[in-house]
Structures are given as structure tokens and as C-alpha cells.
Amino acid sequence: MSDTISFVLFSGTDDKLQAAAVMTAGAAALGKRVNIFLQYWALDAFRRDRIDADHGLSPEAGPAGRAAVDALRAAGQASWKETLGQAKELGDVDIQACSLSMDLLHLEESDLDPIVDGVEGVTAFFLAAEDGEVVFI
Amino acid sequence: MTEAVTPTATRTIDARGSFCPGPLMELIRGIKEGQVGDVIAVLSADKGSKTDIPKWVEKAGHRLIGVFTRDGYDEIVVEKMK
Numbered sequence: 001m002s003d004t005i006s007f008v009l010f011s012g013t014d015d016k017l018q019a020a021a022v023m024t025a026g027a028a029a030l031g032k033r034v035n036i037f038l039q040y041w042a043l044d045a046f047r048r049d050r051i052d053a054d055h056g057l058s059p060e061a062g063p064a065g066r067a068a069v070d071a072l073r074a075a076g077q078a079s080w081k082e083t084l085g086q087a088k089e090l091g092d093v094d095i096q097a098c099s100l101s102m103d104l105l106h107l108e109e110s111d112l113d114p115i116v117d118g119v120e121g122v123t124a125f126f127l128a129a130e131d132g133e134v135v136f137i
Numbered sequence: 138m139t140e141a142v143t144p145t146a147t148r149t150i151d152a153r154g155s156f157c158p159g160p161l162m163e164l165i166r167g168i169k170e171g172q173v174g175d176v177i178a179v180l181s182a183d184k185g186s187k188t189d190i191p192k193w194v195e196k197a198g199h200r201l202i203g204v205f206t207r208d209g210y211d212e213i214v215v216e217k218m219k
Contacts, residue, residue, distance in 0.1 A: 025158045029165055029193055076154040086162045090169070 004033045004132035006125070011137060012041030014055045014080065015069060020137045021083035028091025033132075036084075037125045038116065039098040042137075044105055046097070051081055051113040084115060094128070096120045146178035146214060147171065153210050157185035160213075161193055168199065168217050175217045176202065182210040190215070 005027050009020055020036075027034050038046055045055045057066055073079075078086070087093050097112060097119045109119055126134075150167050152160035160181035167177050179190065187204050190213045194201045202214040 022158060025162060026189075029158065029161055030196060072156065075156075077156045078159055083158075083162075086159075090162060090165050 002130070002132035003031070004035065004128075004130050006035040006037065006129040006132060006134045008037045008039060008125075008134060008136045009042035010039050011058070012043075012045040012055055013058050014045075015057045015061060015065075016137050017042065017045060017055065017080040018083070021080035021087070023135075024093060025083050025087040025090075028087040028093050031091065033092040034087070034094070035125065035128045036093065036095040037098055037120075037122075038095065039101045040104070043097055043101045043107070043112075046095075046113050046116055047107065047111055048113045049111075051115075052079075081113070081115065088115070096125065096128075098122065098125075145176065147175040149178045149180065151180045152186075153180050153182045155181070155183060157183050158189065159183070160186040161190055164190060164213075164215065165193075168197075168215070171217050173217055173219060177215050177217065179213045179215070180207070180210055181213060187211045187213060 007020055007024065009017065024034050024036065045051065057069060095116050097116055099119050099121045102119055148167060148171065150163050152163045155163065160179055160183055164177065164179045171177060191201050191204060194215050199218045200216040202216055205212040
């Protein structure tokens with residue numbers, strides 16, 4: 001079992017980001033190094049001015065899914081941002097923005113929430129991923 | 138099990154408002170802050186925690202004292218070993 005796991009976050013809806021945050025926290029709890037690489041709409045969700053906004057759900061969620069997600073949140077489920085923050089506090093989690101997606105969205109590093117550690121290209125991401133699994137969400 | 142057999146916890150973490158993996162995250166924080174020999178009780182109403190926390194405890198090298206079913210929640214008691 002590799003000591004490193006890497007998540008490429010592409011989708012920017014709250015359900016997929018929540019799932020990714022829970023996976024990150026679990027891996028970090030086991031002492032794995034976790035790399036997160038933010039592309040496209042996931043990167044957009046990490047903008048300083050929007051990270052706490054409603055980012056919607058995947059199309060398959062439907063109205064019943066929306067109601068279920070809202071009910072869990074109302075019952076006190078931590079947001080994906082809070083869960084990622086906990087994972088960073090307890091383990092070795094590095095969150096990087098994809099430089100190409102930064103250009104696509106016309107973003108500067110100062111536009112991103114401070115939970116993001118930096119900006120890098122895809123080669124740097126794969127170097128950090130070493131021989132561990134890469135999961136695309 | 139009854140209250141009488143529960144070991145005395147050094148610290149109780151009430152994570153009943155948290156969902157997976159919140160109770161485990163709170164336990165890890167408690168273990169990091171504590172001393173070797175501390176007995177930490179985590180209260181959790183989350184279904185995943187009573188399976189995940191014992192597995193994490195084994196992997197991390199601490200000691201699981203027990204998982205006690207309470208009224209509507211579980212009490213998971215762990216001794217910090219290192």
C-alpha cells in the first residue's frame with residue numbers, strides 16, 4: 001500500500017467535493033500523504049469569494065437528493081471546506097491549483113481561499129503523486 | 138454492557154453531532170493533545186465510527202478498550218499507547 005494518494009478534483013458541485021473531502025480525511029487519518037490537484041470547476045469552487053457559496057449538486061441528485069443533502073447539513077454535517085481543514089490540521093494534505101485552470105478562469109493565487117497551498121503544473125502534480133494511486137473526481 | 142464496567146476515561150469527547158469521519162477526526166485530535174496512558178471516550182451517533190475507529194486504533198498502535206452501545210449512540214473507549 002503506497003503512502004501517498006492523489007485526488008484530482010474536476011467537478012465543482014458540493015456533493016463531489018464533500019465526497020472528496022471525506023476520502024481525504026480518511027486517508028490522512030491513516031497517515032497517508034494526500035495530494036489534491038484542483039482543475040476546472042473544482043478550482044472555481046475554491047475561489048476566496050465563493051468557497052462558502054452553494055455550488056449545487058450533480059445532475060443525478062435530483063430533488064430527492066437535494067433534500068437528503070440539505071437534511072444532513074441541517075443535522076450538523078461539516079462542510080467540505082471544514083472537513084478539508086480538519087484533514088490538513090491532522091495529517092499531511094497538500095492542495096494545489098492547476099496552473100492551466102488558473103489561466104482558464106483568469107485567476108490569480110490571491111483569488112483563492114487560503115486553504116489552497118499553491119499553484120503548480122501537471123508535471124509537478126505527477127511528481128508529487130509518486131507511485132501512489134491517482135483518483136479523478 | 139453496564140456503566141459499571143466502563144473504565145474511567147481521562148477525557149470524553151462528545152462527537153454525537155458529527156458525521157463520518159468527524160468522530161475519528163476529533164479522536165485523533167484528542168490523542169495528539171493527550172499523554173500516553175490517557176483513556177479517551179468518544180461518543181458517536183455515526184454508524185461508520187464504531188467500525189472505523191477500532192480499525193484506526195489498531196493501525197495507529199493504540200489500544201481499544203471497548204465499544205459500548207448506549208441509548209442512541211456508541212461510546213468508544215481508547216487508550217493512548219504512544
